[in-house]
Amino acid sequence: MEFRTQDLVALERLAGLELGAEEREELRRRLTRLAELLSELDAAEPLEGAAQPIEYPTPPLRPDEPGPVLDPEFLLRTAPAREGDHFAVPRALPPKP
């Protein structure tokens, strides 16, 4: 299977990326190369797939009791941007006309 440039553009949109032309071509080439390896999966046996590596009893949930919480000021100190006591995030909706 060969990944095409338009495949990369579509994948970038899904993945929240925006590549330059040179990096896009490098990654297109690498993904096409990886597709050679993935052809090994064509011979997969018709089993039910496994999402987990091993099975063991699910640990019980911890008691639903109040406990210590992280310090909000500490968390805000490493925020990309803040406004007062809040994380400042990019606008998700267009401003009102």
Place this chain on the structure above:
Amino acid sequence: MSERLGADIDAWRAAHADDAAETYARARAALDHDRFNCIRHRFALPPVESSRAGDGPLAGVPCVVKANLAVRDEPLDCASAILAGYRSPFDATVVERLRAAGARILGSTNMDEFAMGSSSECSVQGAVIHPRDPERVAGGSSGGSAVAVAAGLVPFALGSDTGGSVRLPAGFCGVVGLAPTWGRLSRFGLVAFASSLDRVGILAREVDDVAQVFDLLAGSDPRDATCATEPVAAARADVDAGVRGLRVGVVALDALAPLVAVQREVRDDLARAAAALRRAGAHCQGVELPELRGALAAYAVLADAEASTNLARYDGSFYGARVEGEDLTATIRRTRSAGLGTEVKQRILLGTWALARGWGERTYRRAMRVRASQRAAHAALLHEVDVLLLPTSPTTAFARGSRAHDPVRMREADVFTVGASLCGLPAVAVPGGDDAQGLPLSWQVVGRAFDEATVLRVARFLEQLR
């Protein structure tokens, strides 16, 4: 747990029990003169004022942890530009347990960005340098931890292993590296790459030290719902019990040709280990590992699919760096495109493809089926034998830059490690001899789930063949 202390950790404690402050200062200074680019961040720890090392089985013993493990108040960036400036608000559970044992965590180690790589070349800080040959890779992704141990900066280090990221660098650098059973060590505070594969691992120069640290870290954690509550079988108490009577499945390398090219010295050293095990009373039998390249492909799909979802959180809103755009979507794209390296983008794109309906979805389902068949095959093998013995990698450390642009060649380094990863089995890399270039060879021992004790017991025997 036995009170007998480990070779290197014990030596450290014995030599420095009464001059802890000076020892601590010397260990910190060693990190400042890092010739191997193995240290990512030096932690701003308070000076040690007492001359006594303190209490606990690791009292005063210095160590480092991979830069994807959370240490409160310290940088946590996974060697990625996208987490520049981010500091952890809490300690990982394994870090808490190290502190409780008295260990001093001096800093974090360089790594492949977000633990994605087999060479430790893909870091925002540049490649980790191999301790014996600067033209060779250190192995990845926990290359900084392996080199810090191999170079003698610290007696032990923590890493993480998703597809071989503790075992491979341990093998390339000539140290011991344990990937415990998936779920045996808490992952609270380990930055997620591929959640169904990630494990915290331990690296040291001696098996006995790995066993000691394992015993201190293992056990359930109410903050990690994937951390097993199975009773912990202490590993250290029996580490010197020998191999007499154990059944060892020696992986037949000839059966792998031409699918996997194995270096001649790797073959010879495996035969040497098998012969020594036989002489010591172990029952060795040849076994075949099925679908090695299929396992490699399944690992690539599953790990990258999980990475694409786990790394979706890095969008410039709450962590690290942000590159502003004209709207939310543009900000996310620019932040991720500027902050993530090419290898990480490759993984995210392949994972996105694998999870896309009508696109790679069928490949993803096939990968889950291969994982199921790997589980069944390993269960059958480990019903017949107690442990599997195989090389850690088909070759010794390869040349820097030689595989950087070929993702298949890069991933072929993991061909002997991904099986235990897909099945969550405990596996340890143990140094063998050297090849003709003077580079370390390495054996790998894989055991049944939660049976680290037997795996380390065999490893302890093997390390004495060096």
